[in-house]
Amino acid sequence: MRPLTLKRLLWTCAALATVLLACIVLALKLGAVPVSVVDLVVNLGRIAIGNSDQLPSDYRLIIFELRLPRILLGVLVGASLSVSGASFQALLRNPLADPFVLGVSSGAALGSLLALTIAPQFPLITPLGAFLGALATITAVYFLGRREGQLDSTTLLLGGIISASFLSAMIMFLVTTLSGRDLRGIVFWLMGDLSTPVPTGLRWIFAVGLFAGIGAIYTTAPDLNLLLTGEREAIHLGVDVTRVKLVVYVSASLLTALAVSASGAIGYVGLLVPHAVRLVFGADYRLLIPASALCGAIAIVLADTLARTVAAPTELPVGAMTAMAGAPVFIYLLRRGMR
């Protein structure tokens, strides 16, 4: 018997955080303008000790105003989508649950788009609209997925996929009629990319939202472990299932909303990352949640670096990269589940 210890938990997270840091440095280095790692470390050091005014101005522009915000956005998006995917998988008892597959991302995209057209003067309106859209969609899909009072896994997935395609059609309609065939806008909302940075004034709100959402879900990690064996069993082991559901649905919707309002509907991250983490570190949610957050950040930072460089100077949307990797894994998991 080898139960999870605090030591193993902290060591794993520390190791993954180091890998994430290395990926961030790598992503800062790679791009249209090459930058040497030594320069990078020296200049990062200058920032760390508060001498940022000594930086050369082209450096400042490329590294700290173009690349770094985009990388940090990737961290936010990867972490939040992975954690919400992992928690949807436990709550819905479905290994294929993911904010994109369930239509929650599309709901958030439509919500923020609607909010943006109704009241464009308020900067906070996009994440708020996305949150309401996400919450409404997961509620609808939850009820669509019930048959005779029980959650049915196939019905749930179909409900999610149908909702996603309906909501995508609405997005297509809104974007083409309102902004005059802005194809880039459609790609942003349907496929997701990281090229639009979060407005400076909203950055701290996104950071607080990210930590609050992940933190709230983490308080339910031991309960999610028990929910994996069934709702009834969790109740008999003393889990307050109603409270856990409320906390997790609201927090996962918040996380999805943050990611989608900043980067559009990037798919399959919430599916790929938790499964990969489970293979390596096991299915214990006390470790799975922080590890998924860190690995999700790593995955998106790497995927976006690839998207920026693979066909340079043309940039691919990062959502295309994740979908290319995610769809085959989805099919594999689906077929394995059917057997």
Add this chain to the structure above:
Amino acid sequence: MSVREISQPTHGNRELSERERATVRLNVEQASFAYAANPQAAPTFTLAGTSFQARERELVAILGPNASGKSTLLRLISGTIAPLSGRVELDGQETSRLDPRTRAQRIAVVHQESSILYAARAGDFVLQGRYPYGRALRLATSEDVTIARNALAQVGAEHLAGRTISELSGGEKQRIILARALAQQPRLVLLDEPTLHLDIGAQVELLERLRQLAEENKYAVVVVTHELALAAEFADQVVLLHHGTCLRVGTPAAVYQRELLEQVFDAPLDVEIGPAGRPRVHLHARRNEDST
């Protein structure tokens, strides 16, 4: 003759005098329940007032065909639903009023089957039984690990601790699920059709083990089952349910009467009392002249 005529609302457990001196753990007193689509609608199923007691070291079988109210009675006992009238008490406290954690420390429930979504090791699964005792993150203490090890030992499954649950046989899986219930250190163990997916050898092994555990750990054990033969062989008391009514409570010998069982289970059968004073049930094929 209808079922109601042959049934007498009896609590005749006079033969239990020796056991009667043991402490009463579970006291079910005229507990009833009704299901309805909504509070205004007529109930679709009712469980009429049911009474029985379970003492420590005692194994009680709740017996009846499908849709007789067994699962409802089990839910009442486990405290997940509150009785419409009457009371269900464990050591003098109403089970439905206990907070979820305290309830989980006192009552362990074993379901028909436990499906696990992702690969989990048997040892970690048994440690989940310590959840109601843990603090914030529920990281296992060395005491928890010892208790989980003992629980595995009690069901003879120490060697399975490192195995993945999905690769265990039905009987082995049932032992692991039972070990998790033991790790809860409960006073009352409830089992819902625990023998459903087991072959006959594993069924007998499970019930013998339950008898032994009840004896060693002073549990009261309540088993919901439709298996006439198993209840006859292993139960101290039988609570016989039919269409939501409790027909009899008593020792197997007192409850197992041919006409009564034939009508409840809708099957022709014979009952004889074996050498140990326990009834034996023989099913036989329905003959043409019987089907009038």
